[in-house]
Amino acid sequence: MPDFxxxxxxxxxxxxxxxFALLGSSPQAEQAVTAxxxxxxxxxxxxxxxxxxLFSILLRHxxxxxxxxxxAGECTSDELAALRELPFRQAAAVLLTDVFEFDExxxxxxxxxxxxxxxxxLRVGRQRLARxxxxxxxxxxxxxxx
Numbered sequence: 001m002p003d004f005x006x007x008x009x010x011x012x013x014x015x016x017x018x019x020f021a022l023l024g025s026s027p028q029a030e031q032a033v034t035a036x037x038x039x040x041x042x043x044x045x046x047x048x049x050x051x052x053x054l055f056s057i058l059l060r061h062x063x064x065x066x067x068x069x070x071x072a073g074e075c076t077s078d079e080l081a082a083l084r085e086l087p088f089r090q091a092a093a094v095l096l097t098d099v100f101e102f103d104e105x106x107x108x109x110x111x112x113x114x115x116x117x118x119x120x121x122l123r124v125g126r127q128r129l130a131r132x133x134x135x136x137x138x139x140x141x142x143x144x145x146x
Contacts, residue, residue, distance in 0.1 A: 004044040008037060011051060014100055015058050021095055022062045024084055032061040052109035055096060059110060063088050082132040089113075090125030097122055 015036060019029030036058040040047075047053060066088050083091050089111065096102040096110055107118050 004041045007044075007049065008040060008054060011054050012037075015054060018055065018095055018100065019058060019062050021080055021083060021099070022059075022088070022091055023065055024080060028065050029062075032058055032065055035061040050106070050109070052102065052106040055100075055102075055106075055110040056112055059092055062092075082129055085132065086125050086128055090121045090128065093118055093121040094125040094129060098126075 012033070015033045016029055019032040020026060023029050023032065036054065039057050039061075040054055083095065086094070092111060093107060096107055102110060104115065104118070107122070108115060111118055111121075113121075
């Protein structure tokens with residue numbers, strides 16, 4: 001069985017990218033990833049493993065930061081600005097599915113919700129993004145079919 005560090009290290013960049021996309025701030029993303037890594041290491045021996053497990057920890061910390069700061073962060077692109085205007089769970093569902101290519105099972109695990117809830121959050125999030133983005137960035141990021 002690998003140790004936590006060797007297991008989690010390959011996911012570190014994706015965790016940071018997800019944290020930044022949801023929070024819009026490099027320091028906040030770093031703080032959420034650090035908290036997720038500390039919690040993940042503490043629970044390594046008694047928790048299920050997988051990419052979805054690591055992302056579920058990150059989402060908990062990112063959501064707490066998002067609620068505390070009311071989503072105030074820097075937006076570096078139209079895509080991130082549109083994503084950050086969505087409710088947190090919709091933004092997370094779209095980001096994990098369309099950017100990080102989570103399947104249904106991973107999405108449910110990461111978000112800690114049922115199939116219908118995650119499917120609805122993903123569908124509504126994609127619809128809102130499609131209305132809020134110009135066609136080119138939405139297609140490029142995979143938020144709407146090409």
